[in-house]
Amino acid sequence: MTRRYDGRGRWSVIRPGPTDSEAGRPLSPHPEGISVPAGTLYRGREGMWSWVAHRVTGVTIFFFLFVHVLDTALVRVSPEAYDTVIASYKTPLVSLMEYGLVAAVLFHALNGLRLIAVDFWGNGPRYQRQMLWTVMGIWLVLMAGAAYPVLHHAAEILFGE
Amino acid sequence: MSVESSVDLTASSAAYGPDNPAPVIEPPRARTKRTPRNRRTNFEMHAWLFMRLSGIVLVVLVIGHLLIQLVLDGGVSRIGFAFVAGRWASPFWQVWDLLMLWLAMIHGTNGMRTVINDYAERDNTRFWLKMLLYTASVFTILLGTLVIFTFDPNIR
Ligand code: HEM
Numbered sequence: 446m447t448r449r450y451d452g453r454g455r456w457s458v459i460r461p462g463p464t465d466s467e468a469g470r471p472l473s474p475h476p477e478g479i480s481v482p483a484g485t486l487y488r489g490r491e492g493m494w495s496w497v498a499h500r501v502t503g504v505t506i507f508f509f510l511f512v513h514v515l516d517t518a519l520v521r522v523s524p525e526a527y528d529t530v531i532a533s534y535k536t537p538l539v540s541l542m543e544y545g546l547v548a549a550v551l552f553h554a555l556n557g558l559r560l561i562a563v564d565f566w567g568n569g570p571r572y573q574r575q576m577l578w579t580v581m582g583i584w585l586v587l588m589a590g591a592a593y594p595v596l597h598h599a600a601e602i603l604f605g606e
Numbered sequence: 607m608s609v610e611s612s613v614d615l616t617a618s619s620a621a622y623g624p625d626n627p628a629p630v631i632e633p634p635r636a637r638t639k640r641t642p643r644n645r646r647t648n649f650e651m652h653a654w655l656f657m658r659l660s661g662i663v664l665v666v667l668v669i670g671h672l673l674i675q676l677v678l679d680g681g682v683s684r685i686g687f688a689f690v691a692g693r694w695a696s697p698f699w700q701v702w703d704l705l706m707l708w709l710a711m712i713h714g715t716n717g718m719r720t721v722i723n724d725y726a727e728r729d730n731t732r733f734w735l736k737m738l739l740y741t742a743s744v745f746t747i748l749l750g751t752l753v754i755f756t757f758d759p760n761i762r
């Protein structure tokens with residue numbers, strides 16, 4: 446499906462017309478397909494999904510950071526208060542959330558560098574898709590590398606030594 | 607070839623003239639009485655640039671932070687008051703954490719401002735959401751800064 450812009454603020458979606466065999470009749474009189482008004486839900490390609498992911502991870506990190514400054518501020522209350530809260534971070538559930546946070550930060554950081562390259566590097570826009578796959582590749586490698594350090598403590602609690 | 611002849615007048619635009627003026631199209635954001643006279647500030651451009659520059663610095667600060675806190679010898683399992691005291695004994699890590707706090711908070715706040723502007727359609731909602739955002743951000747930055755500067759390893 447392709448989209449067409451009329452230059453006046455209206456998008457339409459070009460759907461291929463039915464073919465001879467599908468329609469059971471001769472080919473559509475509109476060989477280029479028919480044009481219908483687009484719905485409100487734009488399902489784009491990789492570029493749009495990476496934008497959604499960048500936004501979701503950015504907002505997630507922001508809320509985490511707010512909580513994280515609050516918990517660290519407990520060092521001004523008492524060592525015990527701080528250590529009690531940190532102890533709850535060493536449980537399997539929170540370790541898993543930590544792994545999710547690492548996933549969000551790594552994606553946002555790597556994709557952020559890609560966005561910067563798209564904006565400042567002359568060939569950036571041309572290679573944006575290749576760069577996204579590079580980002581995903583590096584992300585996978587780093588996530589595999591982070592799995593043991595972040596999760597092995599939780600795995601020991603859950604499954605024994 | 608003259609300019610005029612290269613301009614393709616469509617039937618509808620050809621019909622307009624001094625005697626039959628084309629309809630006026632309201633600009634989407636018309637100026638009102640409250641619009642400041644001089645709107646030529648570059649705030650949005652500077653914000654845009656800041657997102658990118660702070661992003662580059664944050665890659666180093668945040669990834670380094672995650673490596674130290676979550677990955678290197680033991681990860682979270684060794685973090686506690688004593689660990690914090692050991693790190694903030696060094697001005698290097700104090701400056702690191704301070705810079706990371708300020709850059710991440712300003713970057714994140716500006717990002718959240720964009721998100722609010724995108725989704726909150728009513729003027730009032732948008733205004734109050736942003737006020738809430740700025741209040742929370744100023745509070746967080748001040749609290750974090752205070753904690754780094756007034757940390758006392760011998761609190762007990
Ligand atoms: C680790 C390094 C980071 C890099 C390289 C980075 C890079 C970027 C870039 C380039 C943008 C796009 C700005 C635009 O489209 O104009 C952005 C947006 C954003 N960032 Fe970051 N960032 C990083 C860390 C963070 C952190 C720590 C937070 C949270 C405190 C954060 C929260 C956000 C938010 C909320 C947005 C707005 C998303 C949107 O408008 O869709 N980022 N980041």
